[in-house]
Amino acid sequence: MSSRERILGRVRRALADGPPGEDTAVERGYLRQHGDLGTAQTVDLLAENLADYRAIVHRTDTEELPYLVARLLAERGSQSVLVPPGLPPEWMSAADATRVHDREVNTARELDKVESVVTGCAVAIAETGTIVLDGSPDQGRRRITLVPDHHICVVRVPEQVVSSVPQALERLDPARPLTWISGPSATSDIELDRVEGVHGPRTLEVVLVTAGT
């Protein structure tokens, strides 16, 4: 007998104490979102919660975005910046740093030499201060937002912002590789006290961008 059959057989015998019953969906008495905030307030809450977990939050509009990105890279002193294949070219139009395009042949070691990365995102969650990446062309492979030490993530507000975790899951496609990011890399492993900055990007800058007038 294979271990598969053995385990499934054990499960069935273990459950023999009662009828399996109909497999009905569970009752979900919890809220779809907490509170009833308007659009602007939801974006404010996102900014507040991102900052609470030490992400650096900036707000701008589409016209000013290239200058903000250029300034953030210059202030950081980044000579090179990774860009995913589908990043809107105008976002980088004012930046001086050398653009490094991610290719499949790039090794992790090569990525480690690049100082910054700029991406979009799939959705942002206000209640938890979370941005979610799903590997779309403006976000790229998972590794490009992991190896460099500085991540600039652009969130289009308000259209990419939801209030809650349940609303975010509704918008996401499970077939895509997903990375949920809430602030920069951190640990609670020393005396259960939170310290920022371990293996992931130690600086996370989130740019909330509204459509220009």
Place this chain on the structure above:
Amino acid sequence: MSGTFVGMPAFPEAAREAVHNRTLRGNLRHATHTIRAKRAKAVAEVSDWDALREAGARIKDRTLRHLDRYLVQLEESVTAAGGVVHWAADADEANRIVAELVKATGETEVVKVKSMATQEIGLNEALEAEGIRAYETDLAELIVQLGKDRPSHILVPAIHRNRGEIRDIFAREMSEWGRPAPEGLTDTPAELAEAARLHLREKFLRAKVGVSGANFMVAETGTLVVVESEGNGRMCLTLPETLISVVGIEKVVPTWRDLEVFLQTLPRSSTAERMNPYTSMWTGTTDGDGPRAFHLVLLDNGRTDTLADEVGRQALRCIRCSACLNVCPVYERAGGHAYGSVYPGPIGAILSPQLRGTASEIDASLPYASSLCGACYEVCPVAIDIPEVLVHLRERVVQGGPVIRGGNKVVLKPAKGHAAERAAMRAAGWALARPGALRTGQRLASRTRRLHPRTLPGPGKAWTGTRDLPAVPSEPFRDWWQRTHGGKDGAK
């Protein structure tokens, strides 16, 4: 469950040593009290906590009730998404599968994400025996591995170490395993984290094989979820060419939507955060992004035996948040090592004796490692009634009876060492069923009260070592009631 802690003394003996270690008690008190207050605040932020807790318990119960179906569905979804599913009935089989998968890649080292399941089966030791070195990459696991130590907490395995001890371990041991600790390393947590970053960077960049567990597996989509903080998980899950995940069969949930409950309750319960810094979700393999080969090893190792126990099976709801450890007065004083298992604290006291059986001295003693205060049940995000299971397991230890071990029904003998307790309970049962005998006995006890010793002789001696024997009243209650008509007219 494997014999990682074979030969452990029973809990009271191991705990006696621990409670006299002042550094350990100080470290544990500091850490557990810090997290306790923070958790309470994080939980208070969501107004529907009770409903989330209830839904979490129901989702897990539903899954367990139909576990065979969801495991088969999960296997189909993972396979359809490009993964390969393996089934392991016990620790040895799981270790063998992983070792063979690693050997097939031609590699001799793996990077590991923190995982309770691989701790449970002793994977690192098994790989070492096959000439494969496993590098732990979670900060606390790294501290344990470098310090040749044992884990003492589910979430923070090095909770028994303070910053000064961690500094010393890094300065002394890092050079043995790779990049040495920076010169002049101090004990500030930020510097210690930086030292770990530098030490492990090289290993991540060259790694070809990653090994992980998972917090959740979604049956309908085949998605696996790893919840973490440092980014070491992301490194191990995305940079290597081959990923092997070893996951307990109880970690499956039916639907994608079910994650909305646990992604709200788990971070708040474990690290007291609204959301942990990083959560990775992957479904099989993705072209051009992440590992090209993905293997999922589904682990039984005592879980189906636990499932067969109608009272005890609720322990399989556990999402390994460790909130029960952080509030437990026994854990706070005795520390994690005394529990003799990778699962310490209240959840360990009900999980280890079920996964491993109650044959060893340590496992038979674990259901007693509690004052039954119930704080663990209060904070549990999936409402496991830990005190109920503890009492149930005490009964099993004392009385014996039929249980399932390794899928087969066996009858346990009553444990040795509980003879006095059993005799006392039998005597009490006999007397309480016979009012006449009870009355005579009570009157006799009242009349001879001046002759009663302060401490019990024989097996009762230990009990009265720390307690006074209650004084017997001069007259039994029933006699007083009859004589005074229930105390009417203020009669004494």
